[in-house]
Amino acid sequence: MADKVFEAGVQAGRLDPQMYETQFADLHPPLGAHEAVIAADRCYFCHDAPCMTACPTDIDIPLFIRQIATGTPDAAAKTILSQNIMGGMCARVCPTEQLCEESCVREAAEGKPVLIGQLQRFATDHLQAQGIHPFTRAEATGKRVAVVGAGPAGLSAAHRLAMLGHDVVVYDARPKAGGLNEYGIATYKTPDGFAQDEVDWLLKIGGIKIETARALGVDLNLDGLRTEFDAVFLGMGLGGVNALSVEGADKDGVLDAVDFISVLRQAADVSTVPIGRDVVVIGGGMTAVDAAVQAKLLGALNVTLVYRRGRERMNASPFEQDLAASKGVRIVTHATPKAVIGNGAVREIEFDYVSDDMTPTGETLRLAADQVFKAIGQTLDGEGLPALERGKIAVxxxxxxxxxxxxxxxxxATGGDDLTVTAVAEGRDAAMDIHAVLSA
Incomplete structure (x- = not known):
């Protein structure tokens, strides 16, 4: 990708150097101690806790907010982390406006929910900043578990298994642990190396060994892992990317959005990441929005996000759509790519307008583009996997x-929504079942 990205008039350093720090500053600055207490005081501590029901990890939200309100944020953090060991990251990236905060009684009554996500971040950051790990390992069981994938699901499973006394080896294909949290989330959502800090903190439980640059289907196979270990958990995410099947899709400057985000996340200096003048992003999910917003933050003059259906069908939340619009991203709906145009490198991209049932209307749209990012879905890579369903591992x-x-x-896996918080819940729940089986 690095070779291609410099072509077609794409360049780094489009902005004044001092602007990058502002552009990529924390999307939601953390609450201070006084602000957190004030925010916590707005909670009604509902007995039926609709916010808790809406949380995929079943965090006792009224309890942790009450603990913040009474000046015990570390206790609040333990309440959170006992259900969601990656509560710090989820507080930053979870679509709380569609989950716990949407269910908040304050939201229904006033249109202004309790700041559950920011309060969760306050508590978990307070604990993590002290280097405290609130859990200890149980007595060693002598059982060994392999975890493939060091992303949210894999790390959640590994931590719970280690806490229960099992020895865990986590394998990951990339150079660093963290998965999506490290490589696939917008830089402004998790600045200052938080993803790796959280991994380092999580590993303090002990009993977890991480081996990077180890991939299933390359130097690992499922039969071998089953022979060597007492149980295996697969949480490697989706490594493949759907192809853009239109004329000219192989031209220089047509890139995968996940690669662009990964390069930006790993850059020591974001000002060195090149970006085009006219950028088009194809897709309607979180990856598409993250790519479009960050292209704009890097200094692209025109950024257009094009989606084949209406806004109400976009996987990106309304909050994320509004964020993109607020940063100057133009959102075009009901349009599908028809052809990539250019002599060797992309210069324009043409779209067909379509109706709700995806029938072409006869109208077309042509956009100038020196960079096109594809965010049209990812696929499962690997051979010798368990039975699949709808392109994922059936569970x-x-x-x-x-x-x-x-x-x-x-x-x-087929378990649920493609959200960090859901992955954490699935890893935790699988770990508990693995423990039950190994303990039988």
């Missing part, structure tokens, strides 16, 4: 696959 409610002794969770 039951606790993550069991069709292969005995093998569980799965997160984006690679």
């Amino acid at each position: 039951d409610t606790v993550g069991r696959t069709s292969v005995e002794g093998v569980w799965a969770g997160g984006d690679c």
Whole structure:
């Protein structure tokens, strides 16, 4: 990708150097101690807790908010982390406006929910900043579990298994642990190296060994892992990217959005990441929005996000759509790519306008583009996997696959929504079932 990205008039350093720090500053600055207490005081501590019901990890939200209100944020953090060991990251990236905060009684009554996500961040950051790990390992069981994938699902499973006394080896294909949290989330959502700090903190439980640059289907295979370990958890996410099947899609400057985000996340200096003048992003999910917003923040003059259906069908939340618009991203709906135009490198991209049932209307749209980012879905890579369903590993409610002794969770499995918080819940629940089986 690095070679292609410099072509077609794409360049780094489009902005004044001092602007980058402002552009990529924390999207939601953290609450101070006084602000947190004031925010916590707005909670009604509902007995039926609709916010808790809406949380995929079942955090006792009224309890942790009451603990903040009474001046015990570390206790609040333990309440959160006992259900969601990656509560710090989820506080930053979880679509709370569609989950817990949407269900908040204050939201229904006033249109202004309790700041649950920011309060969760306040508590978990307070604890993590002290280097405190609130959990200890149980007595060693002598059992060994392999976890494939060091993303949210894999790390959640690994932590719970280690806490229960099992020895865990986590394998990941990339150079760093963290998965989506490290490589696939907008830089302004998790600045200052938080993803790696959270991984380092999580590993303080002990009993977890991480081996990077180890991939299933390359130097690992499922049969070998089943022989070597007492159980296997698959949480490697989706490594493949759907192809853009139109004329000219192979031209220079047509890139995968996930690669662009990864390069930006790993850059020591974001000003060195090149960006085009006219950028087009194809897709309607969180990856598409993250790519479009960051292209604009890097100094692209025109950024257009094009989606094949209406806004109400976009996987990106209304909050994310509004964020994109507020940063100057133009959103075009009901349009599908028809052809990429250019002599070697992309210069324009043409779209067909379509109706709600995807029938072309006869109208077309042509956009200038020296860079096109594809965010049209990811696919599962790998051979010798358990039975698949709809292109993912088929699992039951606790993550069991069709292969005995093998569980799965997160984006690679059929369990639920492709959200960080859901992946954490699936990893945790699978770990508990693995423990039950190994303890039987």
